[in-house]
Amino acid sequence: MTPDPRELLRGAGLRLTAPRLAVLEWLGRHPHSTAEHVADGVRERLGTVSTQAVYDVLNTCSRLNLVRRIEPAGHPARYETRTGDDHHHLVCRRCGRAEDVDHVHGAAPCLEPPNSAGFTVDRAEVVFWGLCGDCQLPPRNEEPPA
Amino acid sequence: MTPDPRELLRGAGLRLTAPRLAVLEWLGRHPHSTAEHVADGVRERLGTVSTQAVYDVLNTCSRLNLVRRIEPAGHPARYETRTGDDHHHLVCRRCGRAEDVDHVHGAAPCLEPPNSAGFTVDRAEVVFWGLCGDCQLPPRNEEPPA
């Protein structure tokens, strides 16, 4: 289902450039990467790419909804190509790792804009905080109880 | 219901200091302030207080659950003294202003930790994004349609 980056870019009226293709392809394969991850991945296959170029691609594509940006409190932003469905995320409060969470109850459950004090609500975001598998074993002082 | 800062600090085993009292009092009166707001408010009544002191107070109190920190994506953190109940927030995506939202449906609706890929989920956070009253009038080019 991972759509061809070429298609995506054309569909959005963007020029096809090596950095863009590489970023989208990388993200398709590695969802929830940070900008730094993306930069690394992209450089691995293209050689030299400026950090700014990566941010440009990421920002442009976010704006056009080719990618979605997640910004977990206290961690650098992460990006994914799964857009369009408003799925939620599971985030590790220690390492920032993120995973997708499909809507729990059939449709949008608590997404009903509440009596919103003058606000125009257009989206509800749900983040489940916890510890990922790797970060659950942190008490690394494993002295056997006396 | 706003509890006495003095009580709170003592209850948490913290020393009573001018910056702490001032921060807590300010926050009680101005929920969802940013660190900068708090610093301004505190200085207004104490004269000189270092930025670091404000952050220290805020961090210490967050850790001890005397205050709660909200970190809306793309905006500086905001703080409030309403802790203990897991209410949600309404955030203006333009100016970052935040308002409280009591649980929409009786209990926690989609707060059920999903089948969490190895994660230990301990909290669900819901943010309603939109535009606050002041930010809804932004299209300031009000040419009448030709």
Add this chain to the structure above:
DNA sequence: CTCGTTTTCTTGACTCATTCCAGAAAACGT
């Protein structure tokens, strides 16, 4: 396929919110 225009990329300086550090100054138990 060559040119010109427009978009994108590179480089490097810079911002902002926040933290780190070391020493000075307050709290408070005795």
Add this chain to the structure above:
DNA sequence: ACGTTTTCTGGAATGAGTCAAGAAAACGAG
């Protein structure tokens, strides 16, 4: 009143991301 411990000050530093100006690619027309 004192000494220990916690907290505050001042200033440098960090990390993630942005801004800005010029060089380099895309691509549509000829």
